[in-house]
Amino acid sequence: MPKVTLDLPEEVFSALRRSPEEFVRELRLAAAIYWYQKSEISQEKAATIAGLNRRDFLMALSREQVDVFAVDFDDLQRELERG
Template identity: 45%
Template sequence: MTQLAIDVPENIFSTLRLPPAEFAREMRIAAAVQWYAEQRVSQEKAAEIAGQSRIEFIDELRRRRIPAIQLDLDELEAELNDG
């Protein structure tokens, strides 16, 4: 696994009331949720980025009020017609 180092302001931990390890975990989850919401990554890949199982990631989406199923109207009609 590749490690990534980023610089953040020292006061960010007290502002968010998170220790550094929890802050890093939250950043991974937030990035994965955002990229999934933007349809840049699949649900499976987003869960991997977040360091979660797919079920845990779907639950995280629910908590953040992000739709777990991302289909536009044309895709939905195609799914319904194929079934």
């Protein structure tokens, strides 16, 4: 598995009151949510990036008040027209 290394000042962790491990978990989740909201990745891929199973990722979306189901209204309109 590829590994990414970030060099951050020690003050970041104390300012956020997070350990480096907590920071990494939150960073992975934030990135996963961001890309999921932009419809760049699926829920399943987002969960993997966040280091969670899909159910826990859905719970994290709920806690962060992020819509779980994104609706593309153009796609919905095409579906309705076909039906």
